[in-house]
Amino acid sequence: MLEEKVKMDDFGIYAVFGVNGPPQRLLSAEGSCRVAVAVPPSVRQVVLFSSGPWGERICVNAELNDADRMPITIGKLTPYNKCLSWEQWEEETWTDSVILNVTLEGGNLVKADCSEPELILAVKEYTPKDTAAPLAARELHGKRKRGRQSEEDCDESKMTKRGEEENVCPNGSVVEKTTPVRKARGQARGGQKLFSSGGDATKTKGTANGAGEAQGIVGRTPPQSAARTKSRQAKTPTQTAPLVSPSGRWGQTLCPIDAQTAILIGGQGARMQFCKDPMWKLCTEDMSWVAAETLAEGPTPEARIGHTAIYDPDSRRIFVFGGSKNKKWFNDVHILDTQSWKWSMVEAQGKVPPLAYHSCSMFRGELFVLGGVFPRPNPEPDGCSDSLYIFDPHLSIWYQPIVTGDTPSPRSGHSACVMQERKIYVFGGWDTPVCYNDMYMLDLGLMEFSAVKTSGKAPSPRSWHGSAVLSDTKFLIHGGYNGNNALSDTFIFDIDTNSWTEVTLPQLSVPRAGHSIISMETAGLGRFSGEDEEADAGSISRTLLVFGGGDNEGNFYSDLTTVTVEELLAAI
Numbered sequence: 360m361l362e363e364k365v366k367m368d369d370f371g372i373y374a375v376f377g378v379n380g381p382p383q384r385l386l387s388a389e390g391s392c393r394v395a396v397a398v399p400p401s402v403r404q405v406v407l408f409s410s411g412p413w414g415e416r417i418c419v420n421a422e423l424n425d426a427d428r429m430p431i432t433i434g435k436l437t438p439y440n441k442c443l444s445w446e447q448w449e450e451e452t453w454t455d456s457v458i459l460n461v462t463l464e465g466g467n468l469v470k471a472d473c474s475e476p477e478l479i480l481a482v483k484e485y486t487p488k489d490t491a492a493p494l495a496a497r498e499l500h501g502k503r504k505r506g507r508q509s510e511e512d513c514d515e516s517k518m519t520k521r522g523e524e525e526n527v528c529p530n531g532s533v534v535e536k537t538t539p540v541r542k543a544r545g546q547a548r549g550g551q552k553l554f555s556s557g558g559d560a561t562k563t564k565g566t567a568n569g570a571g572e573a574q575g576i577v578g579r580t581p582p583q584s585a586a587r588t589k590s591r592q593a594k595t596p597t598q599t600a601p602l603v604s605p606s607g608r609w610g611q612t613l614c615p616i617d618a619q620t621a622i623l624i625g626g627q628g629a630r631m632q633f634c635k636d637p638m639w640k641l642c643t644e645d646m647s648w649v650a651a652e653t654l655a656e657g658p659t660p661e662a663r664i665g666h667t668a669i670y671d672p673d674s675r676r677i678f679v680f681g682g683s684k685n686k687k688w689f690n691d692v693h694i695l696d697t698q699s700w701k702w703s704m705v706e707a708q709g710k711v712p713p714l715a716y717h718s719c720s721m722f723r724g725e726l727f728v729l730g731g732v733f734p735r736p737n738p739e740p741d742g743c744s745d746s747l748y749i750f751d752p753h754l755s756i757w758y759q760p761i762v763t764g765d766t767p768s769p770r771s772g773h774s775a776c777v778m779q780e781r782k783i784y785v786f787g788g789w790d791t792p793v794c795y796n797d798m799y800m801l802d803l804g805l806m807e808f809s810a811v812k813t814s815g816k817a818p819s820p821r822s823w824h825g826s827a828v829l830s831d832t833k834f835l836i837h838g839g840y841n842g843n844n845a846l847s848d849t850f851i852f853d854i855d856t857n858s859w860t861e862v863t864l865p866q867l868s869v870p871r872a873g874h875s876i877i878s879m880e881t882a883g884l885g886r887f888s889g890e891d892e893e894a895d896a897g898s899i900s901r902t903l904l905v906f907g908g909g910d911n912e913g914n915f916y917s918d919l920t921t922v923t924v925e926e927l928l929a930a931i
Contacts (some may be wrong), residue, residue, distance in 0.1 A: 364479070370411035372419055372436070372461060376402045385461050386419070392463040398423075400455040403447035408460070413438040417465030418653050422635070426456035433635040433662075440701075464653075479617050505689070547565045564660055592765055604648045605639045607915035609873030609908050610664025616697050618880045619643055622651065622669050624660070624679060624909065628915045633662035633684060643881045643902075648920060657702030660693040664873075665715030670697075671724060671752070678752070681714040688713030688734050692750065709757030711748045718775035720783050722803055726750040729786065729801075732771040734799055741771035743790040747801075764808035767799045772822030776834040784811070786836060786852075787821050794820035794842050798852075815859035818850045825876030829924050835878075838871045838908065845870035845910045851931055862930040866922045867905065874908025874916070878924060904926060 372386040376398060383392050385407075395922040398405060419436035423445055431453055434443040447453040470547045488639055611626030613636075623639040638659065642652040655768075660666075666682025666689070677695040681688075692711040717731025729793045734741050745768060750757050773788025773795070783801040787794070796818055798811040818824075824839025829851065837849045847870040847926060851860050881902040901924040 370409070370413065372407065372409050372463065374408075374459065374461075375404075375406040377404055390832050394461050396459040396461070398457040398459055401451075402457075404444070405459060406442065406444045407434070407436065408442040409436050413466075415466045419463045420464065422460045422731040423453070424458045424460060425454045426458070427709050428458070429630065430632055431457065431636055432633070433653065435659070437653075437656075439656055469821060487590060495758075507890040516927075527736050555643075602636055602650060604919075605907070605917050606634055606636055607907065607909075607917040608634050609915060610909060612666060612668035612679070613641070613877050613904070613906050614668040614670050615877050615879035616670050616675070616677065618882050620693070621877060621879065621904065621907070622668070622697075623648075623875075624677075625663050625666055625682065627664045629913070633664070637662055641721050641919070643879070643903075643904075646921070655695060655700045655702055658693075658704055659702050660691070661689070663687075663688075663689060667717065667719035667728075669719050669726065670720055673724060674752070676752075676766035677683070678719075678721075678750075679748070680719055680726065680728065681717060681731065683713075683715040683732075688715060690714065693761060694752075705752075705755055707750065707755045707757055711750070711757040712744070712857065714744065716771035717744070718773055718785065720741075720775050720777045722777060722780070722783075724752065727775075727801075728753070729775060729783075729785065730767070730770050730773055740791070742787075743771045760806055761808050762801075762808060764802075765799070765810045766808045767797070770793075770795060772824075773839075774824060774826035774836065777827050778824055778828065778834065779831055782854070784834065784852070784854065785823060786826065787818070788841065789842075790820040792842075794822055794840075796820040811857055813852070813857050813859055816850075816861050818848065819846070819857045821846055823872040825847040825874050825905065825908075827876045829878060829901070829903075829927060833928070835876070835903070835927065837867055837876055837905070838874060840911065845872045845908075845912075847871070852928065862927065864922060864927070864930060869916075870910050871908035871916060872911065875906045876903065878903050900925065 370388050371384045372387050374396065375382050380402070385396065386392065392750060398823055400751045403926045405423070407419075409419065417437075421434045421436065421443060423431040423433075432445055434445075436443060456526075605623055605626075606628055608626030608628045612624050613621055614624070615621040619642060621641040621643065623641060624636045625637050628634055636650060636652070638650070638652040638655075639645075640649045640654070642649065660679050661684065663682035663684045668677055668679045668681055671675050675697050677697065678763060679693040679695070681690060683689065690711050692707055694703050694705060695701075696703070711728065711731045714728065714731035714733050718728075718729050720727045726749065728750065729746075732741055732742050733744055745766060747760060747762055748757055749760055767785055769790045770788030771790070774786050776784045781803050783803065785801070787796055789795065798813055799808055800811050801808050818836050818839075819841055821841050823838030824836060824846070825837045828834045832855045833851050833853050835849065835851050838846050842848065847866065849862050849867045849870055851862055852858070853860070878901060903922045903924055905920040905922075906918070907916050
């Protein structure tokens with residue numbers, strides 16, 4: 360062991376298997392750039408770290424996979440983030456046949472051919488016969504050749520019973536006072552649902568279509584959509600073809616930073632797996648995607664959903680706050696400087712609870728965080744917040760303002776739109792076991808809440824819907840989840856008349872929830888029907904962009920839909 364530690368002066372990638380295991384070198388400057396490690400069944404903790412100068416090396420990609428090469432969790436080492444750790448009780452899909460795949464990118468690689476990973480041992484006592492032979496026999500993916508149908512059902516049932524808090528809308532009628540986690544565990548066996556309503560197992564889409572059906576749910580383009588279909592992510596770490604667009608997901612954020620660019624962060628897809636491609640840059644000029652995780656330096660935020668990301672045009676920084684990952688809850692603030700493309704994590708003063716599915720609005724350079732789900736110690740269930748927290752980036756401090764008036768009840772999964780730079784309109788959300796369709800307005804000058812009395816046909820109660828500002832006086836609500844189904848309807852609210860108007864457009868006809876909707880100034884994007892085809896392609900127009908989400912029937916979308924704001928307003 361001492362001899363091994365001495366060698367750590369040179370660059371290398373090391374792993375520690377178990378709390379008492381010695382560091383073992385997996386990759387070195389002179390060795391292969393790819394390795395696969397069979398993790399012994401007795402090991403329940405893995406730590407991966409680098410040592411020595413990185414030089415021209417870019418990053419190290421790491422995956423924990425099950426025997427069928429399905430990702431359990433992923434991570435990345437960089438010169439700025441040199442250590443990763445995984446624990447079995449945090450990753451509940453951890454099995455007794457875990458494979459650690461490690462791939463080095465960049466630098467002067469001695470071995471040019473890294474298409475096949477080198478198989479090495481996790482602990483010295485294991486012999487090659489004991490480790491390599493079973494892996495070769497089933498080639499890491501043949502375990503389910505017989506009885507695949509029943510095992511798919513079993514896996515889906517286990518997955519449903521996991522019931523992470525962030526995947527469940529607690530609006531069921533069976534056990535109203537339990538947490539969403541407990542409700543999900545009581546569901547009948549069936550296919551994965553994006554959300555659950557306790558006793559709604561009869562609506563669950565099963566696996567009657569076999570393995571082909573199960574393999575088609577990541578990145579599925581919804582019906583009636585003109586967007587191109589996104590194929591399933593590759594299972595095998597040896598596949599070299601890069602993704603050209605994000606994988607299907609929900610619970611992510613899409614944040615515009617200028618007329619040509621929006622940034623996608625986070626999300627979760629099929630089998631409750633957090634996306635292995637968590638950060639993308641969207642170029643709106645041609646609607647193309649660029650994988651962006653390795654473009655930015657510094658410690659990137661840990662995988663999560665239910666977080667918020669908001670752009671400050673004055674400082675040209677994106678602020679990412681909160682969210683959750685399985686049973687983890689976050690109250691951290693990560694900042695991406697879009698000029699230097701560097702991540703930093705804020706060490707803030709003041710207190711803010713860990714929150715997910717809150718709303719976050721930018722006003723005069725400060726972040727206004729309202730509501731959300733927060734964990735409470737057992738035996739109390741997780742609850743929703745009705746508090747308002749403000750983060751001041753200049754002082755790096757959290758504080759709670761004095762707020763008067765008729766405040767909203769506790770909720771999460773709601774929306775908040777800043778209108779005319781002086782009002783925040785809050786709509787919908789849920790708090791066990793109720794979904795809401797009420798409206799509140801926060802006057803940012805008086806710091807006073809008031810309930811908004813609306814006219815016209817209001818949206819039905821919902822949470823995890825999308826919202827976007829269309830003009831100085833109008834904003835849009837689309838889709839969401841009502842406790843039973845994903846929704847596809849669209850409504851526009853006019854703050855001058857406090858009235859709702861339902862609009863119908865074929866581009867927005869697909870049921871989805873947990874999706875991202877933004878409106879942004881774009882250069883020369885599509886004109887709606889009836890407009891002159893010779894219009895200037897370089898003109899600036901306001902466009903609505905809709906990405907991803909899920910339909911609560913096992914489908915997770917990766918499509919990108921665009922609608923001009925002019926067309927939306929014309930439909931009123």
